[in-house]
Amino acid sequence: MASQQKNPVLSPYRCFDPEPSQREVALQLYSQVRDLPLICPHGHVDPRLLADPEARFGSPAELFVIPDHYILRMLYSQGVPMESLGVPTKDGTAVETDHRKIWQRFADHFYLFRGTPTGLWVQDELQSIFGIHQKLGQENAGAIYDRLVEQLSLPEYSPRALFRRFNIEVLCTTDAATDPLNLHRTIQQDGFPVRPTFRPDAVVNLDTEGWTWNIQRLSDASGIEVVDERTFLEALRQRRQHFKTLGATATDHAAPTAHTGRLGENERGSIFNRALRGQASAEDARRFTGHMLIEFAHMSAEDGLVMQLHIGSERNHNPQVFQRFGRDMGADLPRATEWTRNLRPLLDEVGNDSRLSVVLFTLDESTYSRELAPLAGHYPVLRLGPPWWFFDSVKGMECYLDQVVETAGIHNLAGFNDDTRAFASIPVRHDVWRRVSCNWLAAQVVRGLIDFEDAREMAAQLAYGLAKTTYRFTGGEA
Template sequence: MALHPDRLLPIDPRARDIARRLYHSVAGLPLISPHGHTDPAWYATDAAFPDPATLLVKPDHYIFRLLYSQGVSLDGLGIPRRDGGPVETDSRTIWRLFAANFHLFRATPTRIWFEQSLEDLFGIEERLSTGNADRLYDAISEKLATPAFRPRALYERFNLEVISTTDSPLSDLAYHQALRDSGWKGRVLPAYRPDFVVDPDREGFTKNIVKFTALAGTAMNWQGYLEAHRTRRAYFKALGATSTDHGHPTARTANLAMNEAKSLFKTVISGEASPKERELFRAQMLTEMARMSLEDGLVMQLHPGSFRNHNPNLFRTRGPDMGADIPMATEYVQALKPLLDTMGNDPRLTLILFTLDETSFSRELAPLAGHYPCLRLGPPWWFFDSPEGMRRFRETVTETAGFANTVGFNDDTRAYLSIPARHDMARRIDCGFLAGLVAEHRLDEDEAHELAQDLAYNLAKRAYKL
C-alpha cells in the first residue's frame, strides 16, 4: 500500500501534468517552520524518543479527539488526569487501541500525515490494523532506538532550515540557551506567546503577573507591566525570536487613553473584572503588542476564534488542550480598526492574521490584507490544515489579496514526525491550484514555477524575517 506519487494532485490529466512539474521543482526545498509547538528540550537534550505511542498517539489532539468522539476512553489512550488517577501506562496496549480504531481516520488529513510518516521515515507501506499492530510497533521501536532517529538527526533528515517553538513569557528559555551553547548548527528559535500574562481568563492570571514583573524586575503597575513585556521580548529576541503569537478569543483591539489603561490594569489584576472588562484588556494588549513590534521588529501573529475548552468535564478532569476547542464566528473589520487606525499604514509592522472562521476569508480578511501594508494572511489553521481547507483558502483569498499578502505555510504541530508530511501536503495542494490557473490560461507556467517557490519557501522566510 505505497503512497501514490500523484496523491492530492488534480484529476484532470493536463492540470495533473503541470502540477507534477511544479511539485517536482519544490518538493526538495528546505522546510521553513515558523510557527509550531515542538518541545525545545527535544533538540537540547537530543534524547531518543521513548516509543511509538508516546511519540505518535498520546501528544496528538487530532488523533485522540476523534477517538474520544467515538467513545474511546482517554484513560485507555494514556492521557493523564489532573487528579493523578490511573490511566493506561503500557504503550503497546495504547498502540493496539489506536490500531483497532484506525479506520476512523479515513479521508482525514491525520491519516495522510500518519501514513506518509510511516512510509518515508520507517519504510512501512502497510495500513495499520489490529493484525499488524504489534509488528509495526516493534519495527518503529527498533528504529527509534537508533541515533538516526534522535531529534537533531531527524531535523537534518527533514531538511529543516529553521523551526520556531512557542514559549511562555515566564519561561527561562533554558533549553534554547543550551542549544545556542551546544554549537549545533540547527536553528530552533523561541516565539513570544504572552497569553498567560495577557488573558485575565487564564488560570492563575494575577499570580502569573506577579511572577512576570518579578522576573523582569519591574513594578507591579501598568507602566511596569508594559516594561516587563519589553524586557522579556528583548530576552526572547536575543535568543533568536523573530515573532510573537497571540491566541485570543476574538480579534478585538482597543486604543485606550493612558489613565483608562492604568485603571483597567488595576481592575483585572484585582480579580474583580467583568467579562466585558477582561475582553477590553485583551483588546488593549493587542494594540500594545503591535506598538512594541514597531519598536523591536518582532512579527506579530493573531490566532483568534477558538472557544477553548468547550467541554467543561474534560477540562476539569484533564486540563486544557484536550481536543475540545471549537471554532467560532469571528469578526475582523470592526475588531481590528483601533489597531489599524493607529498602525495599519506602517509597513514596518507585520501582523499575520489566522482564522477558524472560513466565512471571513473573502468577506473580511482578503480585503483587509489586500489593502493595509501591515497585514498578511496566515495559512489554513487547525481544523482547516487539510486538502480541502487549503484549496478553499486559495480559491477565496487569491483574487482579492493575491499571493504576496499570504505567508506560505506553517505546520503548527506538536507531532514532530508529521512535519515533512504536512509541508508536502501543502506543496501538493498549492501546485495543484497553480496548475489549474495555468491550464485555464490565467497564468503562464514560468510564473507558476516562481509562485510555487514562493508558496513553499520564500514567503514564509520573508514574512517571519528568517
C-alpha cells in the same frame, strides 16, 4: 525499494488532480519545490526534545497518539475513553500504561481517520520516516509497534537526527513571555536553527488561571517589579528584547475574538489594578486584551517582531474534559469571527506603518473572501497566515487558495507553517501544502489563467519564499 514501489500505500501523485494535463503540470511544479528546505515559523515543538542530544521520542504511543489532540478528539467522539489512550488525568486516576495496548487501540480505530489529514499524516510518516509501507490496521498493529519501538531507540531516529534529515532551515517554538529560554540557548549553541516566539497570553489574558502567579514570574524573569500597568508594559518590553537576543522574529497572540480597542490611561490602569487584586471581571479581561493588542502592535512597529494573531478558538468548551484532563485535548472549538470592524481601532493607529507586519489566522473560512483577503489586499501591515488547525488539510488549503488569491494575490500571504507539536509530522505537513499548492497552480495553468513560468515562481514562493520574508528570516541560520 522495488517492492515498495510495487505496493505503495501512498501514491506519488497524491493530492494531485487525476486529469492528465493538470497532473503533469502539478508534478513538474512539485518536483521543483519538493526538496526545498523547510521554513517553520510557527509551531509548538517542545524545545526539550532538541536541547538534549540523547533525547528520544519514547514509545510509538507517545510519539503518535497521547499528545495529539487531533487523534484524541476523533477517538473520544466515537466513545473511546481518553483514559484508555493513556492521557494523564489531573486527579491522578489510573490510566492505561501499556503503550502497546494504546497503539493497538489506535490501530483498531484507524479507519475513523479515512479522509482526514491525520489519516494522511500518520500513513505518510510511517512510510517516509520509518519505511513502513503497510496500511495500519487491527492485524498488523503489533508488528508495526515492535518495528517502531526498535527504530525509535536508534540514534538516527532521535529528534536531532530527524531535524537534520527533515532539512529544516529554521524552526520557531512558541514560548511564554516568562520563559528564560535557556533551552534555546543550548540548542542554538549546538548548531540548530531554533528560535523562540514571544507569546504573552498567560500574562495578558486576565482571566487565565494563575494569572497573578504568572505576573510574579514576569517580574522575576524581567527583573522589573510589575506593580501597575506601566511596569507591566516595561516588563513586556524587556522580555521582547530578551527573546530577540535569542533570535525571535515574531510574537503570537490568541484571543476568542478579534476585538481591538484603545482604553484610556485611567481605565486600563484601573482594570490592571483590579486584576492584581484578583477582582477583574470577564468584561475587564476582554477589553484589556483588546487594548493590549494595540499596545503590542506599537511595540512590534518599534522592535520589528512580526505580530501573529490566532483568533476564534473557544478554549476548553467541554468542562468535564477540561476538569479531568486539562487543556489541549481536542475540546477547543471554533466560533464565527468578525474582522473588518474589530480590527479597525488597531489599524487606525498602525495599519499604514511600514515597519509593522501582522499575520492573521482564522478558524472561520467564511471570512477568507469576505474580510481577510480584502483587508490584506489593502493594508500594508497585514498578511494572511496559512489555513489553520482544522483547515491544515487538502480541502482546507484548496478552499483557502480559492478564496484569498484572487483578491490578495500570493504576496500578501505568509506562506506555510505546520503549527504542530507533533515533530515527526513536520515534513509531511509541508509536503501536503507543497503538493496542494502546486496542484492548485497547475489548475490555473491548464485553465490558461497564469503561465507556467509564473506558476513556477509562485510555487517556490508558497513553499519557501513567502514564509522566509514574512517572518524576516534573513541570512543563514544553521
